[in-house]
Structures are given as C-alpha cells and as structure tokens.
Amino acid sequence: MIPESHPRYRSLIIRERLAASTKTGVVSLEGLTAHGRGEAFDYLLGEKTTESALRAEKIAAALLLVARHPVISVNGNTAALVAKEIAELQVISKARVEVNLFHRTDERVKVISNLLKDQGITLVEGDVSRYIPLDHDRGLCHFDGMYSADVILVPLEDGDRAQALIAMGKKVIAIDLNPLSRTSKVATVPIIDEVTRAIPNITHFCKELCSEEIQELTQTINGSEFIKDALEYIRERLLDVLD
Numbered sequence: 001m002i003p004e005s006h007p008r009y010r011s012l013i014i015r016e017r018l019a020a021s022t023k024t025g026v027v028s029l030e031g032l033t034a035h036g037r038g039e040a041f042d043y044l045l046g047e048k049t050t051e052s053a054l055r056a057e058k059i060a061a062a063l064l065l066v067a068r069h070p071v072i073s074v075n076g077n078t079a080a081l082v083a084k085e086i087a088e089l090q091v092i093s094k095a096r097v098e099v100n101l102f103h104r105t106d107e108r109v110k111v112i113s114n115l116l117k118d119q120g121i122t123l124v125e126g127d128v129s130r131y132i133p134l135d136h137d138r139g140l141c142h143f144d145g146m147y148s149a150d151v152i153l154v155p156l157e158d159g160d161r162a163q164a165l166i167a168m169g170k171k172v173i174a175i176d177l178n179p180l181s182r183t184s185k186v187a188t189v190p191i192i193d194e195v196t197r198a199i200p201n202i203t204h205f206c207k208e209l210c211s212e213e214i215q216e217l218t219q220t221i222n223g224s225e226f227i228k229d230a231l232e233y234i235r236e237r238l239l240d241v242l243d
C-alpha cells in the first residue's frame with residue numbers, strides 16, 4: 001500500500017499499475033523497461049508538462065480535429081495507463097482507435113482490446129495486413145484504421161513505425177518522453193511529456209479550440225522546435241543543480 005503522502009506517490013502508483021498489468025498480459029515485460037527509460041527523462045524534465053509540451057499538445061488537438069481520418073494507436077503500456085482517458089479523447093476527437101503491438105500475440109491483442117472496450121472505446125477490429133512496410137509486427141494494421149489514416153497519434157512508439165508512417169505520407173503525433181528518440185525526431189508533432197499528463201491535455205484542447213485557432217495552429221508545424229525546447233529545459237535544470 002503506497003501512502004498518498006509519499007513524495008513519489010504518482011510515480012509509484014504508475015509503476016504499480018504497470019507491474020500488475022504484466023500479470024494480465026496487457027503490458028509486456030519489455031514494457032516495464034521502456035517505462036523506466038521514460039521515467040528517467042521525466043525526472044530530468046521535472047515530472048511536469050513544460051510550456052513547450054503544452055503547446056505541442058494544443059497543436060496535436062488541432063491536428064486531430066482537422067483530420068479527415070484520425071487514428072489513435074494503442075499499445076500495452078498505453079492501454080494500462082490511459083484507457084479511460086483515451087475513451088474520452090475518442091468521443092471528442094472522433095478518432096478511430098486501433099491496437100498495435102510490438103510484442104504481438106493474439107492473446108495480448110484480445111486482452112488489450114477487452115480492456116479498451118470495457119472503458120467504452122470503439123475499436124477498429126477484424127483482419128490486419130502488413131500495410132506498413134516493416135519486418136516486425138508493428139507493420140500489421142487495419143485497412144480502415146491506420147492504413148487509411150491521415151493523422152495518427154502514437155503514444156510510446158518505437159522509431160521504426162513512426163518513420164514508416166511518415167514515409168507513407170501521414171502526419172504523426174508522438175508522445176515520448178525521450179527528446180532524443182528517433183520517434184521524437186521524425187514525428188510531425190513530438191509531444192515530450194508523460195502519457196498520463198499528455199492525453200488529458202489533448203482532450204482538454206479538443207474541447208476548447210475554436211476554428212480560427214485550429215486553422216492557425218495547423219498551418220506551419222516545426223517539430224524540431226519541441227525537441228530543442230526539451231533539451232534546453234533539461235540543460236537549464238542541470239545547470240541549476242551545478243550552480
């Protein structure tokens with residue numbers, strides 16, 4: 001039992017949830033190590049949403065709202081951490097939601113799909129094909145889901161697929177705490193923030209943005225700005241410690 005008064009309460013609760021989710025098969029064991037890498041970057045970023053990440057979340061909301069065919073891709077860690085929040089985002093953004101796994105088994109797809117459906121999420125289901133040219137199973141997707149999408153939100157991604165999706169002409173919104181990852185570097189909008197903070201922020205902006213703002217935010221997007229901002233933010237924090 002983790003007391004709410006613990007200074008690292010939030011982080012410990014998230015860890016506990018992910019660890020428990022390995023027992024149900026939602027999260028892979030590799031998912032725990034991936035989270036550890038994310039946590040390290042979150043620590044460097046002060047475990048809060050920076051102003052720059054908040055702007056990226058605003059742009060992400062605008063992109064989802066203008067999309068002809070928006071899709072949210074969900075893996076094990078994302079399902080374990082933000083299933084309810086994705087349900088809310090689906091309602092407001094009208095995005096399709098698709099399960100896409102790196103460590104893919106039929107059993108995991110089923111368990112994760114059931115978890116998402118229990119939260120009220122409507123899923124793209126049925127046959128998948130290797131529409132994304134990749135040697136691993138992240139290449140498997142649905143024709144009426146990711147294959148036909150113009151904008152795809154990919155939380156906790158591996159760089160291969162983000163790059164392949166961009167090469168297919170899609171706009172990619174990534175949520176990844178690592179500003180140095182290939183995913184962050186290639187994404188149209190890299191959101192360098194923790195997924196449990198990022199998704200509710202995007203939903204909030206989807207509710208709030210007016211059509212003029214959506215227009216303005218989606219006109220020119222410079223993803224590398226967000227990477228520079230995150231690295232500069234970390235640099236300043238480190239210099240503060242050394243002072």
Ligand code: PTJ
Binds near residue numbers: 039101178
């Ligand atoms: O459920 P599966 O089989 O699809 O597997 C999911 C993982 C996450 C294991 C898989 O996609 C993977 O191996 O991802 P990577 O290549 O380790 O990339 C995950 C990225 O997400 C890393 O750069 C982490 O820094 C980042 N990350 C981890 N946890 C969080 C995060 N970013 C935001 N919020 C987090 N909670």
